Amino acid sequence: MSAHENVVEVRDLRKTYGDVAAVDGISFEIHRGETFALLGPNGAGKSTTIEILEGYRERTSGEVRVLGTDPWRASLDWKARLGIVLQSSGETGAVTVREQLSHFAALYPNPRDVDEVIAAVGLEHKANSLIRKLSGGQRRRVDVAVGIIGRPELLFLDEPTTGFDPEARRSFWQLVRTLQSEGTTIVLTTHYLDEAAQLGDRAGVIAGGRMVDIAPIDSLGGADARIPIVRWVEGGEAREERTATPGAFVASLIARLGPEPENLEVFRPSLEDVYLDLVGHEHAADLGQEVAS
Numbered sequence: 001m002s003a004h005e006n007v008v009e010v011r012d013l014r015k016t017y018g019d020v021a022a023v024d025g026i027s028f029e030i031h032r033g034e035t036f037a038l039l040g041p042n043g044a045g046k047s048t049t050i051e052i053l054e055g056y057r058e059r060t061s062g063e064v065r066v067l068g069t070d071p072w073r074a075s076l077d078w079k080a081r082l083g084i085v086l087q088s089s090g091e092t093g094a095v096t097v098r099e100q101l102s103h104f105a106a107l108y109p110n111p112r113d114v115d116e117v118i119a120a121v122g123l124e125h126k127a128n129s130l131i132r133k134l135s136g137g138q139r140r141r142v143d144v145a146v147g148i149i150g151r152p153e154l155l156f157l158d159e160p161t162t163g164f165d166p167e168a169r170r171s172f173w174q175l176v177r178t179l180q181s182e183g184t185t186i187v188l189t190t191h192y193l194d195e196a197a198q199l200g201d202r203a204g205v206i207a208g209g210r211m212v213d214i215a216p217i218d219s220l221g222g223a224d225a226r227i228p229i230v231r232w233v234e235g236g237e238a239r240e241e242r243t244a245t246p247g248a249f250v251a252s253l254i255a256r257l258g259p260e261p262e263n264l265e266v267f268r269p270s271l272e273d274v275y276l277d278l279v280g281h282e283h284a285a286d287l288g289q290e291v292a293s
């Protein structure tokens with residue numbers, strides 16, 4: 001069996017801030033050409049991990065290799081092979097969209113065409129607008145454009161679609177699919193589980209600085225996580241049964257309780273259910289906020 005080429009290799013990574021272990025001994029690999037989603041609640045350690053991979057933050061201990069190099073000791077040539085879309089750029093921009101992209105394009109050895117990138121992020125009609133006059137979602141698209149202008153081998157997308165309207169998210173996903181088809185390796189952090197499911201090949205779930213699961217997205221939580229659940233109320237009490245044969249189980253309930261068991265429902269746990277189980281229900285409120293915003 002041929003081994004995957006690892007673009008990212010992390011072994012027992014730790015990062016402490018005083019007494020706080022922001023990242024507490026995580027290990028994972030990312031293969032060339034895959035999209036790896038890093039999931040986890042607020043404060044889980046995702047940004048710290050990503051910033052260490054990008055070479056922005058020094059680790060406390062552990063082994064890290066990104067494109068074969070230790071990011072903390074990497075050269076500018078190495079940096080030119082990465083594309084980075086930070087959580088927020090703080091970009092106020094007294095320049096136009098086209099000027100900004102031309103500026104960044106000039107820093108790379110083999111940049112993409114500026115106008116093609118502007119079109120890819122759907123900003124053709126804003127190419128000559130000052131960045132500070134754009135809406136929040138439009139500025140975010142400029143961040144994405146800057147991230148891909150250098151034709152990166154490895155692209156980091158840290159909550160890329162926060163603030164996008166639904167249509168803009170769909171077109172962003174389309175853009176990511178194009179990058180995937182060109183062979184770009186992508187590290188994505190997101191609180192939108194549908195985004196992870198749409199774009200990710202595998203996901204790592206971090207909680208409290210530890211990797212609680214790492215698997216292809218549709219296998220997260222293990223084989224049993226998506227076994228259907230039957231819920232009903234019996235004698236005033238909520239009951240629940242996990243069963244691979246829900247039809248037969250409901251038939252047995254009907255035989256016992258009559259044709260309409262109270263509050264009967266049968267459902268297969270969604271990715272969100274599996275995720276919440278993995279990170280613990282105390283984090284459900286964080287996710288709720290993200291979904292609602």
Ligand SMILES: Nc1ncnc2c1ncn2[C@@H]1O[C@H](COP(=O)(O)OP(=O)(O)OP(=O)(O)O)[C@@H](O)[C@H]1O
Pocket residue numbers: 017020021022040041042043044045046047048049
């Ligand atoms: N510069 C810092 N100094 C001290 N503590 C920090 C620093 N940066 C992060 N932390 C702490 O480390 C932990 C992990 O933070 P991190 O930003 O990596 O989480 P995250 O998973 O990216 O969260 P979010 O989803 O909110 O972006 C948190 O407890 C945070 O308060």
